[in-house]
Amino acid sequence: VPYMDYVQNTNSTNNTGAREQNSTTCSLRIPQELFLTLGLISLVENILVVLAIIKNRNLHSPMYYFICCLAVSDMLVSVANVVETIVMLLTEHGLLVVTPEMLRHLDNVIDIMNCSSVVSSLSFLCTIAADRYITIFYALRYHSIMTTQRAVTIIAMVWLTSITASILFIVYHSHTAVIVCLVTFFCITLVFTAVLYMHMFILAHVHSRRIMAIYKSRRQGTSMKGAITLTILLGVFILCWGPFFLHLILILTCPTTPFCTCFFSYFNLFLILIICNSLIDPLIYAYRSQELRKTLKELNSFGVLF
Template sequence: MPVQRRLLGCLNSTPMATPQFRLATNQTGPQCLLVSIPDGLFLGLGLVSLVENMLVVVAIAKNRNLHSPMYCFICCLALSDLLVSTSNALETTIFLLLEVGALAMPAAVVQQLNNVIDVLTCGSMVSSLCFLGAIAVDRYISIFYALRYHSIVTLPRVRWAIVVIWMASILSSTLFITYYNHVAVLLCLVTFFLAMLALMAALYIHMLARACQHARGIARLHKRQRPVHQGFCLKGAVTLTTLLGVFFLCWGPFFLHLTLIILCPQHPACSCVFKNFNLFLALIICNSIVDPLIYAFRSRELRLTLKEVLLCSW
């Protein structure tokens, strides 16, 4: 398999080595800690994400009470995460079959199939980040413009926003994969990630500050003790740290990889980071598994609907 031939590392560069950790010595630099990700782990993570996000999509589609703007964004996030993990697992499966000779394809067909999967993967990654930002914006409006929320965030506007996000994701991913060897492409992706991170951090921190201020007002009104609202703020801070921490931990290494390609493509220390690219992809798939736990399964009504789905009580 070619290693990192594309912007996304071609996604078919998953090593077949079974050891999880090993040290390798660069001829021109220090030792590198390499984390080998077996193909079976890619397939397993992809399967878990597929089942989990499919359940979210089915539950939201089944329950009409969940056909609200917020759940529309959550449903689209689940669909994006589903595509991220599925495309990774699909390409891993195809190239495994090609390696063992169980699948025979002309080189031209393999190339075209690889192009399609790369566009699908890149597009689903971009859309996943966009919908994470959209959920943050939706929650921000629901808190700071509560009285006008239903007039600002209407279902027609949400549908248009969803269509625009999907179309922009497909178009941008096609351009990214076509011009994957241009520095401008990497800069656009890194800038996009930093913009999403800054947007989410600013909105959620502002929401936490408002919630703590509201809790202090309620505590004064009811003459409660100070530790009450401090405990509330601490709980909110933990939730915020978890939310942003998971986002940065899962997506940050991938975009660090892209940044280092721009800054130091030939430096031995950067080469150590490049060798762990498959780990960064695995973290993105892990994010696809964690997202439903953070954004979907915390809803009691969605959990009840999911229980009905699992019990086949249609």
């Protein structure tokens, strides 16, 4: 169990769950305080995004419901990181004494939260891409296709699937099939989203003229702005989570070669990137959405940040 390995000061380059420490020459040590600081900042940011979407009725639409769920997915990473780091720091300084059984249960909970986060994040990125696709190419029928009830059903299905899959992944974490499933899911969702975006950006110009001629409105421009926002989110997700999934792939292909062993030793850096993803996402929401940015300023003026 990765977390127990840390507490017991053992080394393992094949861990894929919680944080680990390595003593190889390639090892990169990152202060636990940095994990804690980044985790707290990203947690506050994502809480503000969720509160802003709940507070502003203008943001009560399927796309922002999905974005709200994406923020909750990021919060799972932040909460798991903060809890894990606090326990590590208290254990290191002798302020907390826990039994191996407690550590095992804690590690399982943290791993389930992290796994649920990546599965749900990928699922909601795909869902948002599909929502933007419908908005652009089926604008006249969008409200009949993507109803609030249907959006809520999709959200419930994604969370149920994510949590169930995560529990199964952790229960059978020692099986190679688990890593294969995670990597395959990552690749499939990226291909699906990329195909939708390519189709959107190739044909959007033609459709924009047709829809503008009918609507005489800015709906199409807004839809494309939403598509661009989600493209940025997807790019950031790939950059931040990519090294972690490469780590999983190398575990399957070359677990003992010098290069792979050295690569594994940078696992803590990959975790920092994952936390940075949950920290950067809210900044993208706020920068790309004037309505959300306005609501966040109002929350700030009410002292919610403090």
